[in-house]
Amino acid sequence: MSDGDAVRAEVETMLALVRERYGGRLDAEQLAGVRTAIEAIVLASRALRAVRLTNADEPAQPFAAYRAEP
Amino acid sequence: MAEDVVFLPVRQLAEGIRARRLSPVALAEVFLDRLERLGPRYNAVVTVTRGRALEQAQRAEAEIAAGRYRGPLHGIPYGAKDLLATSGGIPTTWGAAPFKDRCFDFDATAILKLEAAGAVLCAKLAMVELAGGMGYRQPNAAFTGPGVNPWNREAWSGGSSSGSGSAVAAGLVPFAIGSETWGSILSPAGNCGLAGLRPTYGRVSRHGAMALCWTLDKLGPLALTADDCGLVLEAIAGRDAADPTTVDRAYRYDAGDPAARRFRFGVLRGITDGCEDAVRENFARSLEVLRGLGTVEEVALPDLPYDDITRTILFAEAASAFEDVIESGAIAGLTAPEDRYTAYARDAILAKDYLKALRLRGVMAREADRVLAPLDALVAPGRATVAAMLGGEVRSAIRGTARDVMGAVGNGAGLPAVAVPNGFVARGLPTSLQFMGRAWEENTILAAARAYQSATDWHRRHPADV
Numbered sequence: 001m002s003d004g005d006a007v008r009a010e011v012e013t014m015l016a017l018v019r020e021r022y023g024g025r026l027d028a029e030q031l032a033g034v035r036t037a038i039e040a041i042v043l044a045s046r047a048l049r050a051v052r053l054t055n056a057d058e059p060a061q062p063f064a065a066y067r068a069e070p
Numbered sequence: 071m072a073e074d075v076v077f078l079p080v081r082q083l084a085e086g087i088r089a090r091r092l093s094p095v096a097l098a099e100v101f102l103d104r105l106e107r108l109g110p111r112y113n114a115v116v117t118v119t120r121g122r123a124l125e126q127a128q129r130a131e132a133e134i135a136a137g138r139y140r141g142p143l144h145g146i147p148y149g150a151k152d153l154l155a156t157s158g159g160i161p162t163t164w165g166a167a168p169f170k171d172r173c174f175d176f177d178a179t180a181i182l183k184l185e186a187a188g189a190v191l192c193a194k195l196a197m198v199e200l201a202g203g204m205g206y207r208q209p210n211a212a213f214t215g216p217g218v219n220p221w222n223r224e225a226w227s228g229g230s231s232s233g234s235g236s237a238v239a240a241g242l243v244p245f246a247i248g249s250e251t252w253g254s255i256l257s258p259a260g261n262c263g264l265a266g267l268r269p270t271y272g273r274v275s276r277h278g279a280m281a282l283c284w285t286l287d288k289l290g291p292l293a294l295t296a297d298d299c300g301l302v303l304e305a306i307a308g309r310d311a312a313d314p315t316t317v318d319r320a321y322r323y324d325a326g327d328p329a330a331r332r333f334r335f336g337v338l339r340g341i342t343d344g345c346e347d348a349v350r351e352n353f354a355r356s357l358e359v360l361r362g363l364g365t366v367e368e369v370a371l372p373d374l375p376y377d378d379i380t381r382t383i384l385f386a387e388a389a390s391a392f393e394d395v396i397e398s399g400a401i402a403g404l405t406a407p408e409d410r411y412t413a414y415a416r417d418a419i420l421a422k423d424y425l426k427a428l429r430l431r432g433v434m435a436r437e438a439d440r441v442l443a444p445l446d447a448l449v450a451p452g453r454a455t456v457a458a459m460l461g462g463e464v465r466s467a468i469r470g471t472a473r474d475v476m477g478a479v480g481n482g483a484g485l486p487a488v489a490v491p492n493g494f495v496a497r498g499l500p501t502s503l504q505f506m507g508r509a510w511e512e513n514t515i516l517a518a519a520r521a522y523q524s525a526t527d528w529h530r531r532h533p534a535d536v
Binding site for chain 2: 014015017018021022025026030033034037038040041042043044045047048049050051053057058059060061062
């Protein structure tokens with residue numbers, strides 16, 4: 001499968017999910033808009049996945065255990 | 071009081087108030103009148119808060135008369151982007167028709183801090199619906215209509231803090247509070263010829279502000295000068311138990327004269343690629359000015375998908391923050407047609423990809439700090455384009471129709487930046503120059519911006535016919 005075919009397949013899969021969840025609210029023009037937005041998301045995700053990170057590269061996200069103070 | 075106080079910087083108004091040459095009540099009346107009379111021309115105002123303003127102004131006047139002067143914002147009118155919660159029956163609409171009658175019973179921390187500083191809330195200012203997080207492509211994306219630019223009423227004032235930009239530029243308030251997730255302070259500041267300061271993430275409490283993206287949202291001022299931005303930042307900065315992302319770093323604005331200082335500026339390689347010609351030309355002229363203030367050198371960041379990192383975080387968090395609005399179908403009530411459906415696409419973002427973006431954000435933050443460490447600031451055009459026309463399409467890095475490495479890195483890594491006007495182009499529209507610094511270096515970038523403003527007079531120009 002070519003890269004372009006892989007992108008199109010991923011877009012169609014995601015679009016099917018959105019159609020399943022929200023299709024009743026969307027007309028053809030809106031669905032086309034959603035498809036365009038999904039294409040951008042898929043391309044961005046692929047760009048992120050193309051960068052290799054190590055196991056030590058953690059999310060830049062603070063989390064702290066919580067305990068209510070008296 | 072005559073309208074000759076309009077377009078005076080906060081610092082000068084404050085001197086007049088402190089010396090009791092200016093009455094806070096009379097000052098409030100001037101700006102309330104302008105908000106009511108001229109606000110509709112620019113679609114800048116959601117609610118004029120006349121009752122609260124006069125109450126605060128009368129209190130300020132009495133306190134100052136009794137010798138209890140609180141500081142440079144005491145008695146100064148201002149406006150707040152309408153995503154900051156306000157009590158007392160003042161609506162907080164988030165710019166969105168489904169929320170146009172909604173009221174909160176508390177004040178956002180920034181509103182409370184400004185009240186403690188003695189500032190006078192005169193208006194809740196218009197904004198792009200839900201701060202632009204639903205994917206708008208056009209200026210007409212608020213129930214109040216498109217933000218109209220005081221420099222050219224056929225052009226957009228910018229987004230998403232559109233009213234904050236147009237109200238200050240039109241002299242309806244001396245300063246305003248805006249918010250930025252990606253571009254929403256620097257964009258209206260640039261489009262409207264103002265100074266706009268995006269503080270370091272965690273510098274200003276977001277408590278009571280509409281959440282678009284918890285890890286990207288920042289609150290900051292738009293004003294006539296970089297100096298005024300520093301005065302306002304000092305009032306709103308600080309740790310807040312109600313916002314756990316705020317930090318225990320005291321902020322005191324350093325207003326010292328930057329004239330004796332030599333700055334070291336960096337310019338990212340290729341930063342003007344994709345800029346409009348006029349923007350590129352004004353930036354080149356700005357660099358000549360900056361070379362008189364210090365050194366300018368080209369620097370580079372490693373090749374990473376910066377826009378994709380910040381965009382993925384923004385889309386995923388916005389989809390979650392507005393899950394109820396999206397899944398209930400309430401977005402169908404939004405103004406811009408594309409805002410009624412684009413967010414549905416965000417279900418296509420996988421958790422793994424969001425986490426990858428958060429992991430890459432750490433790399434991005436470290437690389438940005440490495441590049442910035444020997445510098446006082448990275449400088450760049452505030453925006454790649456001048457303001458869009460009201461009937462046109464908005465080019466946006468958030469949607470991928472423009473590139474904005476400075477915005478992607480600056481917002482993704484939570485770094486401070488200030489934009490100031492650096493010239494004008496055809497159609498009478500301003501362009502801007504941004505200074506971006508290391509985390510917590512607001513004083514450094516403000517000093518650089520003030521030095522630039524001391525060497526130029528773009529900030530002293532104001533729209534005609536206001």
